[in-house]
Amino acid sequence: MHTKGVSDGGGFHEECGVVGVYGRPEAANLAYLGLYALQHRGQEGAGIVSSDGDALINHRGLGLVADVFDGEIIRRLDGEMAIGHNRYSTAGATLLRNTQPFVVEYSLGSLAVSHNGNFVNIHELRSRLVKRGAIFQSNVDTEVLIHLIAGAQHPTLLARSIEALAEVEGAYSVIFLSENEMIAARDPHGFRPMVLGAFPAGGWVVASETCALDLVEADYVREVEPGEVLHFIDGEMHSLRPFSPTAHHACIFEYVYFSRPDSSVFGRNVYEVRKAMGRQLARESMVDADIVVPVPDSGVPAALGFAEQSKLPFEMGLIRNHYVGRTFIEPTESIRHFGVKVKLNVQRDVVAGKRVIVIDDSIVRGTTSQKIVRMIRGGGAAEVHVRISAPPTVNPCYYGVDTPTKGELVANNMDLAELREYIGADSLAYLSREGLYAFLDKPGPGFCDACFSGEYPVAVRSDQEQRQMKLFSALERAVTSRFRASGTGG
Numbered sequence: 001m002h003t004k005g006v007s008d009g010g011g012f013h014e015e016c017g018v019v020g021v022y023g024r025p026e027a028a029n030l031a032y033l034g035l036y037a038l039q040h041r042g043q044e045g046a047g048i049v050s051s052d053g054d055a056l057i058n059h060r061g062l063g064l065v066a067d068v069f070d071g072e073i074i075r076r077l078d079g080e081m082a083i084g085h086n087r088y089s090t091a092g093a094t095l096l097r098n099t100q101p102f103v104v105e106y107s108l109g110s111l112a113v114s115h116n117g118n119f120v121n122i123h124e125l126r127s128r129l130v131k132r133g134a135i136f137q138s139n140v141d142t143e144v145l146i147h148l149i150a151g152a153q154h155p156t157l158l159a160r161s162i163e164a165l166a167e168v169e170g171a172y173s174v175i176f177l178s179e180n181e182m183i184a185a186r187d188p189h190g191f192r193p194m195v196l197g198a199f200p201a202g203g204w205v206v207a208s209e210t211c212a213l214d215l216v217e218a219d220y221v222r223e224v225e226p227g228e229v230l231h232f233i234d235g236e237m238h239s240l241r242p243f244s245p246t247a248h249h250a251c252i253f254e255y256v257y258f259s260r261p262d263s264s265v266f267g268r269n270v271y272e273v274r275k276a277m278g279r280q281l282a283r284e285s286m287v288d289a290d291i292v293v294p295v296p297d298s299g300v301p302a303a304l305g306f307a308e309q310s311k312l313p314f315e316m317g318l319i320r321n322h323y324v325g326r327t328f329i330e331p332t333e334s335i336r337h338f339g340v341k342v343k344l345n346v347q348r349d350v351v352a353g354k355r356v357i358v359i360d361d362s363i364v365r366g367t368t369s370q371k372i373v374r375m376i377r378g379g380g381a382a383e384v385h386v387r388i389s390a391p392p393t394v395n396p397c398y399y400g401v402d403t404p405t406k407g408e409l410v411a412n413n414m415d416l417a418e419l420r421e422y423i424g425a426d427s428l429a430y431l432s433r434e435g436l437y438a439f440l441d442k443p444g445p446g447f448c449d450a451c452f453s454g455e456y457p458v459a460v461r462s463d464q465e466q467r468q469m470k471l472f473s474a475l476e477r478a479v480t481s482r483f484r485a486s487g488t489g490g
C-alpha cells in the first residue's frame with residue numbers, strides 16, 4: 001500500500017469542481033474530461049488521483065486542466081477508478097500544496113480526497129485535533145476531514161468517513177478514493193451540487209454538474225441526495241443515508257452565477273432558471289430603453305429572459321475574449337481599466353446613440369459594473385441602465401462560495417442611489433428576494449440565500465472565529481492579488 005506521484009506536491013482546498021469515475025477503463029481520462037467540463041468552477045489548479053487497485057497515482061498542477069495534463073500523464077494515471085478536482089480561482093494562495101485531490105497515507109492505506117464546500121465548525125474541530133497532537137500544513141477544511149478519518153477507530157474507510165462527516169457542520173460535496181473503493185457524499189443540507197451518472201457500458205460517475213456527464217457520455221441518473229453517501233466497491237454501488245435528515249438548503253448562487261447554464265443543478269436546468277430570473281427582473285424594473293445587453297457570459301440567459309419579457313431587442317453590445325489566460329502583462333500606466341478591457345470590449349456600432357439596459361448577475365465590489373458602464377458610455381450609448389438578476393450581495397458565504405468580507409461588499413457600504421452614482425449608471429435595480437424564486441412553478445426544495453438575506457441555515461461560529469477566517473483569506477488574497485486579472489473572476 002503506497003502512493004506514487006507523477007508530479008510532487010501535497011495540499012488541499014475546499015471550493016470548486018469535483019468528479020469521480022468508478023469501474024471504467026481509462027478512468028483518469030474520463031475524470032480529466034469531467035474536469036474540463038467543470039473548468040468554470042475553478043481555474044487555479046487541477047488534479048487527478050487514480051487507483052490501479054494496488055496504489056494511488058496522482059498528478060496535480062497549477063493552471064487550467066488543459067495545461068496541467070497531457071497524454072503521457074493521463075496514461076500514467078492508470079486504473080479503473082479516479083477522482084479529480086478543479087480549484088477555484090480567487091481564494092487561497094497560488095500554491096501547488098493547495099491543489100486537490102489531497103493524498104495521504106494512514107493506518108488503512110492510502111486515501112485521496114476531492115472536496116467542494118466549507119465547514120462552519122472548522123475552528124472547534126481544528127483546535128480539538130491540535131490539542132490531541134495533530135499537525136496542520138494548511139488552514140483549509142479538507143485537512144480537518146482527513147485528520148478525523150485518520151483518527152477514527154473503525155476498521156473501514158466507509159465507517160470512518162461517515163464518522164468524520166457527522167462531525168463537520170456546513171457544506172460538502174466530497175469524494176474519497178482508496179486503493180479499492182470510492183465514496184461520494186453530500187451534506188444533509190445539500191448546499192453544493194453533486195450528480196450521479198452511469199456509463200451505458202457499466203461503471204459510474206459523480207460530478208458537481210451534469211455538463212461533466214455529457215462530455216463523458218454518461219447517462220444522468222439523479223442528484224446525489226442531500227445527506228446521501230454512495231459507496232462504490234467490488235463493482236457495485238450502495239446508497240446509505242447515515243445522517244439525520246434536515247431541511248434542504250441548496251445554494252441559490254449556483255443558479256445566479258456559479259454553475260454552467262447547460263447543467264441541470266438541483267434538478268433544474270440552469271439556463272432556464274436564469275432566463276426566468278431575467279423575465280422577473282423585467283417585470284419588476286422595466287425602464288424605457290432601446291436594447292438589452294448582457295455582461296457575457298454569466299449575464300446572457302438573464303438578459304435573454306429580460307428581452308423576452310420586455311420585448312426589447314437582445315444585442316451583444318459587449319464581446320468577451322474567450323482566450324484570456326490567468327496572467328497577462330499589464331502596463332503600469334497608459335491603458336485605463338485594463339483588467340476589464342482584456343476580457344470585454346464594447347461594440348460601438350451596437351450601442352451608439354442607444355438607451356442600453358445592461359444585465360449582470362451580481363455586483364460584488366462594484367468595480368466590474370463601474371468599468372462596464374464607462375465602457376458602454378465610451379461606445380456612445382445615450383443612457384446606461386444597470387439591472388442585476390439577483391438581490392444585492394450583502395453577506396459573505398460560509399458554505400463554499402468565495403466572497404469578500406461584509407465590509408468589502410459594496411452594497412453594504414452604499415444605498416441604492418449611492419451605488420448607482422458610484423457605478424455611473426443612469427439607473428440601477430436589483431431583482432427582489434421574492435422575485436429570485438419566480439422560477440419555482442411549485443414549492444420546491446429549500447434554498448440557501450444567506451448571501452442576499454443574511455439568513456444562515458447553519459449557524460456560523462463566533463464573530464471572532466469569523467474574523468479569523470476572513471482575515472486569513474484577506475491575507476491570502478493580498479498575496480495572490482497581483483496574479484489575478486481584475487473584474488470577473490469566474
Ligand code: AMP
Pocket residue numbers: 090257295298360361362363364365366367368369401402403487488489490
Ligand atoms: P465586482 O467587480 O467585484 O463587482 O464583481 C462582479 C462580477 O463578478 C460580476 O460580473 C459577477 O458575474 C462576478 N462574480 C460574482 N460572484 C463571483 C464569485 N463568487 N467569484 C467570481 N466572480 C463572481
